[in-house]
Amino acid sequence: MAHHDHSAAGHHHHHAANEKKVARAAVLTGLFMVVELVGGLISGSLALIADAGHMLTDFGAMILAWSAFRLARRPADWKRTYGFDRFSVLAAFVNGLMLFLVAIWICWEAWGRLSDPAPVMGKVMMWVALAGLAVNIAVFVILTRGGGENLNIRAAVLHVIGDLLGSVAALIASIVIIYTGWTPIDPILSVFVALIILRAAWAVVRDSAHILLEGAPVGFDRDAVTHQLQDEVPGVSKVGHFHAWSITQERSMATLELTVDPATDAQDVKTRVKTWLSEQHGITHVTIELCR
Structure with a gap:
């Protein structure tokens, strides 16, 4: 700390x-x-x-x-x-x-x-x-x-x-x-x-x-990111209703629905997705709705 x-x-x-x-x-x-x-x-x-x-x-x-x-x-x-x-x-x-x-x-x-x-x-x-x-x-x-x-x-x-x-x-x-x-x-x-x-x-x-106008962050391609999430983050089976926008140029936000593999711990996957979005795209405020 x-x-x-x-x-x-x-x-x-x-x-x-x-x-x-x-x-x-x-x-x-x-x-x-x-x-x-x-x-x-x-x-x-x-x-x-x-x-x-x-x-x-x-x-x-x-x-x-x-x-x-x-x-x-x-x-x-x-x-x-x-x-x-x-x-x-x-x-x-x-x-x-x-x-x-x-x-x-x-x-x-x-x-x-x-x-x-x-x-x-x-x-x-x-x-x-x-x-x-x-x-x-x-x-x-x-x-x-x-x-x-x-x-x-x-x-x-x-x-x-x-x-x-x-x-x-x-x-x-x-x-x-x-x-x-x-x-x-x-x-x-x-x-x-x-x-x-x-x-x-x-x-x-x-x-x-x-x-x-709540446009997507600069250089952000929703479909590409959705596919990357499904391919690269373990435990993610489906990403839906993915929206990203900016408060200011420095502060990007996203909301998405996440379906996880039954065999994995949902909270772990959720954390992994948040970390991935933050590291890959600089989106630090992410709200995730879990779907079963």
Whole structure:
């Protein structure tokens, strides 16, 4: 039992470290998002505003990761037996839908500016874009330091990589404007950033909607798993009414009906099935109804 306590404490420590990391990254991102938005409005650069919009997606991803760590520390209360885990999924879904709107607005605005080019202050734009690049690199370093493959952190890191591209796009646009004075490059590259945002938004909406609609865990094939259980676990004669779904990306659940060989001890078989599902598919909450 001592070993278990140690691992739980280690896990908790890891959670706390992750929570701090994400909090730092979120504060940096949130502050700079405002700087970039103001810089975009002052310089008249849509690419900067688009990149600020992308930073909003990063900020959302980090706030979600942070809230997931916070919530993981509180026990499930009796009314909401899944803890508040689902809340983060719902928040991700809403965040994703908002991003669609942001991206569509950027494209709309870009279209207007292409038909009627506005003046852009290239130098202001360049300095803000450079600072944005620096902040993105700093956030990337904060999040990837010390490893720990957490899904939420991984999601945040992917957002930051997308945002690095956004800052690079704004930087390229500013250099083109400084040297050639060709302002349409700004709305053109802002559309490029909007496409990155759309891609991120689509992924977020798709994954969170799948969880909210009680979809099967990612990569889970019910028929294949049913056959594997019947073939690989001793004492199992039949598996029926097998359902699997997720509370959050990390927490998968399953229910099934199990018919065991008369010669075996039903409880033993039940335990074996639970262990197998946990080891092979990471499904830790399994409810089994025994059939004779």
